[in-house]
Amino acid sequence: MAATPPLPSRTPEPEARVRLTVGQAVVRFLAAQFVERDGARTPFFAGAFGIFGHGNLGGIGQALLQHEIDAAETNTRPALPFVFGRNEQAMVHSAVAYARQRDRLQAWAVTTSIGPGSTNMLTGAALATINRIPVLLLPADTFATRVSAPVLQELESPAAGDITVNDAFRPLSRYFDRVTRPEQLPAALLGAMRVLTDPAETGAATIAIGQDVQAESCSWPESFFAQRVWQVRRPPPEAAAIARAAAVIRSARSPLIVAGGGVIYSGAAEDLARFCERTGIPVAVTQAGKGCLRHDDPRSVGAIGVTGTAAANDLAADADVVIGIGTRYSDFTTASHTAFANPDVRFVNINVAPFDAAKQSAVGVVADARAALAALGTALRDYHVDADYRVLVCELVTAWEEQIDAAYRVTDPDARLTQTQLIGLVNSLSADLDVVVCAAGSMPGDLHKLWRIRDPKGYHVEYGYSCMGYEIAGGIGARLAAPDRDVFVLVGDGSYLMMPGELVTAVQESVKVIVVLVQNHGFASIGTLSESLGSGRFGTEYRFRGETGRLDGARLPVDLAANAASLGVDVVRADTATDFTAAVRRAIAAESSTVIHVETDPRPAPPEGGSWWDVPIAETSSVPATREAYEIYLRWKRIQQPYLRPSAD
Structure with missing residues (x-):
C-alpha cells in the first residue's frame, strides 16, 4: 500500500478575492482582455450587444447595468458598453461586421435569454464560423439546479435530461461550453479566448450559462480579472x-x-x-x-x-x-x-x-x-x-474595364436606373475610404465583378454564408468599427424584409448608415437562377394568387419606403440617375441615417464573366425549359475536375 504523501512544507499566501455574481465576473473578465499584434495593443472586446429576457436579465443584464453605473460614478466611459439590439440574429451580424472591419483584432459579446432568444442566434453563429470571424455568444441556459423543471421555453427530451436548445450551437461554434457551476467559468472563458484570438481557429465561441448560475455569487481570485494580453500570432513558414x-x-x-x-x-x-x-x-x-x-x-x-x-x-x-x-x-x-x-x-x-x-x-x-x-x-x-x-x-x-464602363454608363439621366448603373453611381459618388456592405441577392455578384475598389477595408460583402438580412445590421457594425467612413448598405427588397428593424438600432445609437434599398418585387437573384434551371422564376416574385391559385397575379402593393420612414430614418425616393445622384449627396451630407428607395429596371443584365455554378437540375421533367437546362448542366459536369494531381513529387 502506497504511503500517504507528506503535506507541503510551505503554505502559499492566500490570494485576494472578490465576491461577484457569475454575470458580474463575466463582464469584469471581458473588460480586461487585450490583444497584441506587431507591437500594437488594443482591448479585445469593444462592447456587448444584448436583448434581455428572463434568462439573462438578472445575471449578465444586471452585471452590464452595474458596469455602467460604476463607470458613471468614476466619470469614465464603460470599458464594455452595452448596445440594445432588435433581433438576436442581427446583433451577431453587427458583431461580425465590426470584427471583420477591424481585421479580427476586436470583437463583441452578444447576450440573450434562453429559448427563442438563444436559438435566434444560431444563424449568426453559423455565419461567424463559416467566415472565420470572432464573436462571443452568451446565451442563457435552463436552470442548472432543475428544481423548477420544466420551465418556460425548456426543450424536454425523453432520452436525456441534460439537453437544451443551446446544444444546437455545438456544430455551429468553434468553441462550446456549458457553465452549470460558478467554478467552471474561468476555464470556459479562457478556452473561448484561446479560440477567438487564434487566426486559424477563430469563429463563434459559445458559452451557455444557466439562468440561475448567472445570478449566483462566488468568491473569485483577483488574478482572474487581471489584464490579459493575447498575442495574435503570425506563424512563419517552414x-x-x-x-x-x-x-x-x-x-x-x-x-x-x-x-x-x-x-x-x-x-x-x-x-x-x-x-x-x-x-x-x-x-x-x-x-x-x-x-x-x-x-x-x-x-x-x-x-x-x-x-x-x-x-x-x-x-x-x-x-x-x-x-x-x-x-x-x-x-x-x-x-x-x-x-x-x-x-x-x-x-x-x-x-x-x-x-x-x-x-x-x-x-x-x-x-x-x-x-x-x-x-x-x-x-x-x-x-x-x-x-x-x-x-x-x-x-x-x-x-473588361471597357465592359464596366459600358455597364455603368447612363445615357438618359431621367430614365429608370438599372442595377449596374446604380452600383456605378454609388461607386463614383462615394469616397475612397467609404465602405460598401452587401450580403445576398444579385448585388453581391454584380459588386464582386464591377465595383472598383480603392481601399482594403472599403468592400464588405458577406458571402461565406450570404445571409439575407445581414446588410443593415452589418452596416451598423461596420460603421461602429469605422466611424470616420461613410457606410453604404446595398440591399434588395427580399433581404431588407428579413430584418429592417435594425434601422431602429441605428437611430437609437446615432450610427449613420446610407441604405440603398433596391425594389425588385421579389427575389431577383433566385428568380434569374430559377430561369436558368428551367423553373421560370417559380416562387420568387411578390404577387397575389391568380385565378388558378398560383402566385402569378398582380404585384403586391408593398411600400418599403413608407416602412423605413416609420422606423425613424430619413427616406428619399429616387429612381432616375438625376434623382439618385442628388439623394446620395444629400445622404452623405446628413448626420443621421438615410434610406434611398430605388425601383430599378431589372431587364439589362451585367456583363458575363463566363463561369458556371453547380446547382442540380431535375433529371426528368415535362417542362421543356427544364429539359434544355439539364442538357446544358450535363455539358458543364463533364469538365469538372477533382484537382487530385499532386503538386510536387
Missing part, C-alpha cells in the same frame, strides 16, 4: 515548404494568384502588391479578398469564379500554377471545380489553417500571409513572368 512552393511557381509560365480574406486580415495587401509588381504574377480575388489590390493596379484582374470577371476567368482557365493566399476555395471561387481547366494545373496554398492549405492537392505553406509572402519573395527574387504574359494580362483587363 523553409522546406517555401522551397517546395518556390520550385512549383518557378516552373510556371502562366501563374495566377487567388487572394482571399486572409491577405486582408493579415495586413498583407502592400506586401502582395510588391510581390506581384516584382514577379508580374496577376491577382484574382475572392469576395473576402477584394480590396487587397486597388482596382487600377496593373496586376489586378478582378473577381474570380462564378461572380468573376472575364479577365480573371480567362486567365484561370489556362493557368498552370494557381497560388491561393488566404482563401478556402469555396465553390464560387473554383466555379464548382471548373474554373482552373488546365489539365496540368498545380496549386500552392498559403494559409494559417492547415485544413485550407491542404486543399486542391496543393503544396501547402501553413503560415501567415505576410510572413509567407516575404519568404516567398526572397526565394523567387530572380523570377518573373514572360513579357507576352504581361501583355495578355493587360489586354484582358483593358477589355
Whole structure:
C-alpha cells in the first residue's frame, strides 16, 4: 500500500478575492482582455450587444447595468458598453461586421435569454464560423439546479435530461461550453479566448450559462480579472515548404494568384502588391479578398469564379500554377471545380489553417500571409513572368474595364436606373475610404465583378454564408468599427424584409448608415437562377394568387419606403440617375441615417464573366425549359475536375 504523501512544507499566501455574481465576473473578465499584434495593443472586446429576457436579465443584464453605473460614478466611459439590439440574429451580424472591419483584432459579446432568444442566434453563429470571424455568444441556459423543471421555453427530451436548445450551437461554434457551476467559468472563458484570438481557429465561441448560475455569487481570485494580453500570432513558414512552393511557381509560365480574406486580415495587401509588381504574377480575388489590390493596379484582374470577371476567368482557365493566399476555395471561387481547366494545373496554398492549405492537392505553406509572402519573395527574387504574359494580362483587363464602363454608363439621366448603373453611381459618388456592405441577392455578384475598389477595408460583402438580412445590421457594425467612413448598405427588397428593424438600432445609437434599398418585387437573384434551371422564376416574385391559385397575379402593393420612414430614418425616393445622384449627396451630407428607395429596371443584365455554378437540375421533367437546362448542366459536369494531381513529387 502506497504511503500517504507528506503535506507541503510551505503554505502559499492566500490570494485576494472578490465576491461577484457569475454575470458580474463575466463582464469584469471581458473588460480586461487585450490583444497584441506587431507591437500594437488594443482591448479585445469593444462592447456587448444584448436583448434581455428572463434568462439573462438578472445575471449578465444586471452585471452590464452595474458596469455602467460604476463607470458613471468614476466619470469614465464603460470599458464594455452595452448596445440594445432588435433581433438576436442581427446583433451577431453587427458583431461580425465590426470584427471583420477591424481585421479580427476586436470583437463583441452578444447576450440573450434562453429559448427563442438563444436559438435566434444560431444563424449568426453559423455565419461567424463559416467566415472565420470572432464573436462571443452568451446565451442563457435552463436552470442548472432543475428544481423548477420544466420551465418556460425548456426543450424536454425523453432520452436525456441534460439537453437544451443551446446544444444546437455545438456544430455551429468553434468553441462550446456549458457553465452549470460558478467554478467552471474561468476555464470556459479562457478556452473561448484561446479560440477567438487564434487566426486559424477563430469563429463563434459559445458559452451557455444557466439562468440561475448567472445570478449566483462566488468568491473569485483577483488574478482572474487581471489584464490579459493575447498575442495574435503570425506563424512563419517552414523553409522546406517555401522551397517546395518556390520550385512549383518557378516552373510556371502562366501563374495566377487567388487572394482571399486572409491577405486582408493579415495586413498583407502592400506586401502582395510588391510581390506581384516584382514577379508580374496577376491577382484574382475572392469576395473576402477584394480590396487587397486597388482596382487600377496593373496586376489586378478582378473577381474570380462564378461572380468573376472575364479577365480573371480567362486567365484561370489556362493557368498552370494557381497560388491561393488566404482563401478556402469555396465553390464560387473554383466555379464548382471548373474554373482552373488546365489539365496540368498545380496549386500552392498559403494559409494559417492547415485544413485550407491542404486543399486542391496543393503544396501547402501553413503560415501567415505576410510572413509567407516575404519568404516567398526572397526565394523567387530572380523570377518573373514572360513579357507576352504581361501583355495578355493587360489586354484582358483593358477589355473588361471597357465592359464596366459600358455597364455603368447612363445615357438618359431621367430614365429608370438599372442595377449596374446604380452600383456605378454609388461607386463614383462615394469616397475612397467609404465602405460598401452587401450580403445576398444579385448585388453581391454584380459588386464582386464591377465595383472598383480603392481601399482594403472599403468592400464588405458577406458571402461565406450570404445571409439575407445581414446588410443593415452589418452596416451598423461596420460603421461602429469605422466611424470616420461613410457606410453604404446595398440591399434588395427580399433581404431588407428579413430584418429592417435594425434601422431602429441605428437611430437609437446615432450610427449613420446610407441604405440603398433596391425594389425588385421579389427575389431577383433566385428568380434569374430559377430561369436558368428551367423553373421560370417559380416562387420568387411578390404577387397575389391568380385565378388558378398560383402566385402569378398582380404585384403586391408593398411600400418599403413608407416602412423605413416609420422606423425613424430619413427616406428619399429616387429612381432616375438625376434623382439618385442628388439623394446620395444629400445622404452623405446628413448626420443621421438615410434610406434611398430605388425601383430599378431589372431587364439589362451585367456583363458575363463566363463561369458556371453547380446547382442540380431535375433529371426528368415535362417542362421543356427544364429539359434544355439539364442538357446544358450535363455539358458543364463533364469538365469538372477533382484537382487530385499532386503538386510536387
